[in-house]
Each structure stands twice: as structure tokens, then as C-alpha cells.
Amino acid sequence: MKKLISLLLVLCLCFSLLAACGAETPAATTAATSPATTAAPTETTAAAPTTPQSSMDALDGKRILFVGNSYTQNAHTVMDKGYVLTQDERDDDRGLFYHLCKQKGIEVSVTNWCFGGHNLVETFAEVCPKSTPCGGTSHPAHLVDREFDYVCLQGYMEPEFEGDLNAYLQPIMDLFREANPNVKFVILVPHRAVERNCLWTTALNELTDPNILVCNWGAMLHDIVSKKVSVPGAQQSYYRPTFVISVNADDGHHQNILAGYLTALMVYCAITGESAEGQPYEFCNNPRLNLSFDLEAHQTASYTFEPYTNFVEVFRSKADMLGLQQLTDQYIAQFNGGN
Numbered sequence: 276m277k278k279l280i281s282l283l284l285v286l287c288l289c290f291s292l293l294a295a296c297g298a299e300t301p302a303a304t305t306a307a308t309s310p311a312t313t314a315a316p317t318e319t320t321a322a323a324p325t326t327p328q329s330s331m332d333a334l335d336g337k338r339i340l341f342v343g344n345s346y347t348q349n350a351h352t353v354m355d356k357g358y359v360l361t362q363d364e365r366d367d368d369r370g371l372f373y374h375l376c377k378q379k380g381i382e383v384s385v386t387n388w389c390f391g392g393h394n395l396v397e398t399f400a401e402v403c404p405k406s407t408p409c410g411g412t413s414h415p416a417h418l419v420d421r422e423f424d425y426v427c428l429q430g431y432m433e434p435e436f437e438g439d440l441n442a443y444l445q446p447i448m449d450l451f452r453e454a455n456p457n458v459k460f461v462i463l464v465p466h467r468a469v470e471r472n473c474l475w476t477t478a479l480n481e482l483t484d485p486n487i488l489v490c491n492w493g494a495m496l497h498d499i500v501s502k503k504v505s506v507p508g509a510q511q512s513y514y515r516p517t518f519v520i521s522v523n524a525d526d527g528h529h530q531n532i533l534a535g536y537l538t539a540l541m542v543y544c545a546i547t548g549e550s551a552e553g554q555p556y557e558f559c560n561n562p563r564l565n566l567s568f569d570l571e572a573h574q575t576a577s578y579t580f581e582p583y584t585n586f587v588e589v590f591r592s593k594a595d596m597l598g599l600q601q602l603t604d605q606y607i608a609q610f611n612g613g614n
Contacts, residue, residue, distance in 0.1 A: 367385070
């Protein structure tokens with residue numbers, strides 16, 4: 276009897292163990308076939324980003340050259356250097372373009388190669404033909420370091436242009452490609468060239484090289500003033516003096532600091548691919564950055580012949596500045612295949 280009871284106890288124990296093992300088996304199978312659970316990203320587990328090169332990388336640590344005339348420097352896109360010839364005095368420019376980059380945490384080296392009254396051929400002639408203080412000298416000889424990441428070329432009256440914009444610009448661009456084969460170019464179009472319907476401004480669609488960007492800020496200003504386009508959400512009305520100074524009977528055609536900011540903004544956004552919308556502009560009225568960045572002082576000095584202008588009010592209107600930034604995006608896309 277005792278042996279029978281012992282046998283029954285052993286059998287019960289075996290059945291219990293088998294039942295327990297059977298209950299665990301599905302759980303083990305499920306665990307083996309279910310997808311692994313990924314832990315929530317933390318500072319130590321998050322994977323490194325695989326996004327494309329950031330917009331900051333496009334300009335941070337880069338060198339950019341502005342070639343042009345008074346339509347580039349009069350409104351402080353780069354600072355007026357007059358007819359200073361040597362490159363060391365024209366490097367380290369701290370105009371509106373530099374300070375826009377600085378506001379974004381970007382360190383960029385800016386060189387100003389702008390000489391008032393010059394077109395591109397005159398600027399790069401072996402001997403300057405102008406009757407200005409730089410006449411008879413050689414601008415190219417003073418541009419001893421031509422290794423730039425970006426070169427902005429702003430023409431105006433280009434009398435030697437004969438209808439092939441690529442061929443016209445080729446010798447100038449080659450000067451910089453020899454120093455850096457990867458250099459990129461930005462073609463700046465001033466409002467005065469658009470107003471006067473300069474032939475080269477109608478040939479911009481010929482520039483199909485992806486290393487050439489077009490910043491037709493002149494067309495944007497001209498279209499706003501001539502009522503071809505409206506500033507979205509504008510609270511101000513727009514007239515020529517909104518963008519153009521009036522110093523005397525002979526100078527009512529250069530741009531003011533609002534136009535200078537829009538020029539800098541368009542170049543910045545064309546290069547980086549960032550939207551113009553929401554970009555900073557308050558620094559334009561910060562004399563601590565530069566004594567020339569004072570809107571009221573700029574108005575007093577620049578509107579002595581015809582005193583009316585409302586560019587200060589535009590700067591103070593968030594709605595108007597936003598609208599101008601939105602238009603900037605549209606004009607970049609219009610002349611750069613949607614970039």
C-alpha cells in the first residue's frame with residue numbers, strides 16, 4: 276500500500292512538471308518570433324543624424340567676395356571702401372551680409388571688391404579706364420588672393436555685352452576657377468539695371484550652370500514700386516523712396532539700407548537654401564554693431580533733397596518685413612529653377 280501511494284505521488288509530481296513546462300513553451304516561442312522592442316532614444320542611445328549638409332555648413336568658415344559698384348555698397352550690403360585698392364584693406368568686411376550671417380551663428384569671411392561707377396569689364400581690366408582715383412591702376416593686380424568659395428558679381432551698364440551672358444562672364448569667372456575649381460557664383464542684379472532695361476538683365480535664363488545662382492533683387496524692388504507685385508500682408512504703401520535715397524538732384528537712384536538688407540538676405544538664402552521668412556533684421560538698427568546701422572540717422576543723411584520716405588516704418592512693421600521676406604523667396608525661386 277505504501278509503495279502504491281509513493282508511486283502515485285511520483286506520478287502527480289511528473290504531471291505537474293509537464294504542465295508547468297507546457298505553460299512556459301508558448302511564451303518562449305512568442306518571444307523568439309516577436310519583433311525586438313526599440314528603446315526610446317536618449318542622449319546616449321540616439322543615432323547620429325543622417326540629414327544632408329546643414330545650411331550653416333554652406334557658409335560657416337567660407338570665404339565670399341562681393342564684386343560690384345555703388346549699388347552693392349551704398350546701402351551697406353558691404354561697407355563703402357571708396358577707391359581703396361589693396362586687398363588687405365578690403366578683407367574682413369563687416370557689412371549687412373556679414374552681420375546677417377553672424378546673427379545665425381555663422382562665421383564667414385567677406386571681401387569687398389566694389390568700386391563706384393565700374394562695370395565688370397572695367398573692374399577686371401588690366402588698366403582701369405575710369406576717370407576716378409583708381410583710374411590707370413590695375414584692380415586685378417591688387418586682388419592677390421583669388422581663392423574664394425563664393426563670388427558675387429554685380430554688373431550695371433555693361434556696354435560690351437553682346438547677347439551671350441555666359442561668354443561675357445566666362446573670362447571673369449575663370450580668374451577664380453583657376454584658384455578654386457569648386458567656386459560658386461552669385462549674379463547680383465541691381466534695381467537701376469532693371470529700371471534702365473540693361474540688355475544683360477534679360478539674358479539671365481541663359482545661366483544654366485548649377486554653380487551659378489541669380490539674385491535679382493533689382494527686379495523685386497522694381498516690381499514692387501511699379502505695382503507689378505504686392506507685398507503680402509503689407510500695412511505700408513510702397514513707393515520708390517521706400518527703397519531709393521534722395522540726396523540731391525543727381526543722386527536719387529542709389530538704394531537705401533532696406534534695399535541693402537534685402538540684397539544681403541537674398542544672397543544668404545540663395546546660398547544656404549534657407550527660407551527668407553523669419554530671418555533676423557533687427558540688427559539693421561543696431562549702431563553698436565556698426566555706426567551706419569542706425570535707421571533714423573540713415574534717413575536724415577540720405578533724404579536731404581526729397582525728404583519723404585517710409586522705409587523706417589517698413590522696418591518697424593512685422594507684417595511688412597514678413598511680406599518682403601516671402602517675396603524674396605519667390606524671386607529666388609523664379610530665377611533659380613525653384614531653388
